[in-house]
Amino acid sequence: MMTLSGTTANLNDFPLSVFTEAKSRLAGIAIETPLIRLEGGRRNDIFLKLENLQPVGSFKxxxxxxxxxxxxxxxxxxxxxxxxxxxxxxxxxxxxxxxxxxxxxxxxxxxxxxxxxxxxxxxxxxxxxxxxxxxxxxQPNDDPNFIHPVKEPEGLAGNGTIALEILDRLPDVATVIAPYGGGGLSTGLGLAFAAAGTGTKVIAAETEAGAPLTASFAAGEPVKVDFDPNTFITGMGGPQILADMWPLARKYIAGTAVVTLEQTADAIRMMAKEAHVIAEGAGGAPVAAALAGDFPGPVVCVVSGGHLDANHLISILQGNTP
Structure with missing residues (x-):
């Protein structure tokens, strides 16, 4: 069994077979989600990986x-x-x-x-x-029946299957932007792209509500930041990154992009109107980053989930930032 330990050295050389085996294991449970072009933006090479269409509404x-x-x-x-x-x-x-x-x-x-x-x-x-x-x-948890939402090696491999699907549809993808919560999605993607031998860069999207990875990259080590959990954006951000994820993030994430709550709401509104896609805050942040940034294309934004409270969706569609 794969394990996280110390500097996670045993994960640094994840073979491609780990991801292909995960893909086979997930057959009949997770679906291969669509990859569509985002229309109406300032550039025409932004694509949406619609993980919000999974049976439970997210990549998780x-x-x-x-x-x-x-x-x-x-x-x-x-x-x-x-x-x-x-x-x-x-x-x-x-x-x-x-x-x-x-x-x-x-x-x-x-x-x-x-x-x-x-x-x-x-x-x-x-x-x-x-x-x-x-x-x-x-904190460490020695309960064998506790499944950590971020640090499980099998979980990282499951997340990496998204990269395999992106490469099948868009083999020349240059940049993939994913939200950074605990780090399992973006590092799982980075591990898979590395295993596949591509030059694809993974960018972690964070918001002004709390951007611990951006601060940690700047400091060269994990640091604490202010974090506001009381926004419409759930499932990403936090007061600090998980220590076990730092070695992986430093190696497999090429950079970060911090967006505002307003930019995220604008991206959610745009996806609803132009692509008929309902995204939660964490799913909107990568699109906000792609629209605001200047990343090499093609760019794929992982729309990580679609669980947006109805009152927040109504407010956003009315032109507000909840």
């Missing part, structure tokens, strides 16, 4: 299901995780299919739509103050 089904399926024969009883909602939904979806009970610890600001979806899938949901919830993510 890939990492959650791959991690669960890979270890299901070793589990004793149910599993638990700490998640703002999307990873937990992927885990609950896979758990229901496999007959494995799932308990989810969520932060007290988790989107109501995500909590409701978890309940529908049969997951037990326990809400915690943000500090307690963050501690579950950032």
């Amino acid at each position: 089904i890939r990492c959650a299901a791959n991690a669960l399926v890979a270890r299901k024969d070793r589990l004793k009883g149910g599993v638990s995780t700490a998640s703002a909602g999307n990873f937990a939904q992927g885990l609950a979806f896979a758990g229901k299919a496999l007959g494995i009970e799932v308990t989810t610890y969520v932060p007290d600001f988790a989107a109501k739509s995500k909590i409701a979806a978890l309940a529908r899938m049969g997951s037990k949901v326990i809400s915690l103050p943000f500090e307690e919830w963050w501690a579950m993510l950032s």
Whole structure:
């Protein structure tokens, strides 16, 4: 079994077979999502990878299901995780299919739509103050039945299957922009592109609500930043990056792009009107970064999820920033 340890040296040479095996393992659970061109922008080489169309509404089904399926024969009883909602939904979806009970610890600001979806899938949901919830993510956990939403090697491999699909459809892709939450998506993509031997650069999108990776890159080491969890953008950002992810982020993420809440809302509004796509804040941030930046193209933005509370969507469509 692959493990994260120390400087994660054993992940630095992920062979391509790890990702192709994950892709086979996910067949029938996750779908191959569409890759469409974004119309109406200032450039015509921006594409959207629509992970919001996954069965649970986000890319997290890939990492959650791959991690669960890979270890299901070793589990004793149910599993638990700490998640703002999307990873937990992927885990609950896979758990229901496999007959494995799932308990989810969520932060007290988790989107109501995500909590409701978890309940529908049969997951037990326990809400915690943000500090307690963050501690579950950032501190060591020796419970063999706890599945971390970011650091599981099988989870990184599941996320990397997105890169394989992008290369199948757009082999000359130059830049891929993904939101940075815990780091599992962007580093998983970077690992997969490296394994495939491409020159594709992965850019991590962050927002003004909290950009710990940008600050850490500038400092040359992980640092803490101010973080406002009370925005319409959930599932990304935080007060600091996870220490175990720093070596991977430093090696496999080419840079960051910080966008404002207003730019993110504008991107969500544009996708709804021009592409008929509903994206959550974390799914809109990469598009905001692509529209504001000057990245080599073609550029693919990973629309990571579509769980946007209805009142936030209404406000955005009316031209506001919630």
